[in-house]
Amino acid sequence: MAEKFSYKVKKVCKQSGARIGEFTTPHGVIETPVFMPVGTQASVKALSPEELTGIGAQIILSNTYHLFLRPGHELVKKAGGLHKFMAWDRPILTDSGGFQVFSLSSLRQITEDGVKFNSHIDGAVHHLTPEYVMEIENALGADIIMAFDECTSAGAEHKTAEAAYMRTLRWLERCEKSHKRKDQALFPIVQGNLYRDLRIKSIKETLPYARHGIAVGGLSVGEPKPVMYEVLDELRPFFPEKMPRYLMGVGSPDCIIEGVCRGIDMFDCVLPTRIARNGTALTYNGKLVIRNAGYAEDFRPIDENCGCYACRNYSRSYLRHLINVNEILGGRMISLHNLYFLIHLMEKIKEAIMNDRLLDFRAELLANLSEID
């Protein structure tokens, strides 16, 4: 049988070293750099698969921890796997629950064996081990599955961060051993918090496990942006050439372009859909807080030059009204716009890479983004 996964670099930007590539998966080819919308509970909040393909989404994320709790991985398996269950036939990536180790820190206890969670839904105790996480991810059936890691918060002490990255590495070994499906690519995750020595140790020791791709985790968790960029600069010399590099949980337009310039190929973030539901739109001139009173009588679209369905049909005034009166359509339309924006930003980034002018494009983009901010 032919190799299920492969990554081909199609173009390297002479100005920045960023690349355009093609990552082949069982559910199709992903052109990188790519922004992946997040659909934690087998749904990108407020949007249908049809709408997502309509704006050019190539791959979406889902979440092991959340699907394990509800509806349960056995049920998803019985439904024919996650793709069929949620009617999405393009690639899917499942996060392992490692981020929940961080975000639900008040509800869990970590041991060498794994993590004991008190369900945020009903308080029931669940024990996730690397082996169990692999069993769940195998049952869900995503194209890319993430190793079970321990994500620490910005500001964690060196010894805490060191213990976490080392445990992540031991868990990675266990993940690899128990991962059963060859049609799913297991991505290991580099940790090490904001400590240069730990990051470098982590990536060096993680690389032997990277078969199809590698992820950088534990960033964008509260540290200043320049600090994140420094970490990426330190890691960059160690990034493998022949596989995609995934910066987990990022991000905002500025973080995305900074990431691409530092050799990152894959991004995901809840930001565009979350702030959309809270009444904020992303634009090339910065964030537009459409909920604000100043837009009450602004009958222009979010962005005059945007081709998304929301911008072609609705005014800021109307969208503000929808958000204001808590109509679902408001959050839906701004979510659609924000994802369209990031996906099309990625298209522009690729164009700049093709033309060997990504650094110039970055300068232009960053200058414009600060207009509203």
Add this chain to the structure above:
RNA sequence: GGAUGGAUGCCCGAGCGGCCAAAGGGAGCAGACUGUACAUCUGCCGACUCACGUCUACGGUGGUUCGAAUCCACCUCCAUCCA
């Protein structure tokens, strides 16, 4: 005509002698949001002041009291009931 119950900040509504510029909602205004515990959370929300603070306020007018949104009298309006 009589009886009873009401009238509180933009709205609803608690308070029933001092700790009251007055609980709590809502609305309004603003901020936050980065591998989603998030259609969420936080702050402001009488006027003037950066602030300390000062002033004006609990239907109206008068009164009791050191002190009243809170007690008393009368008036106005509203609701329900009885003729």
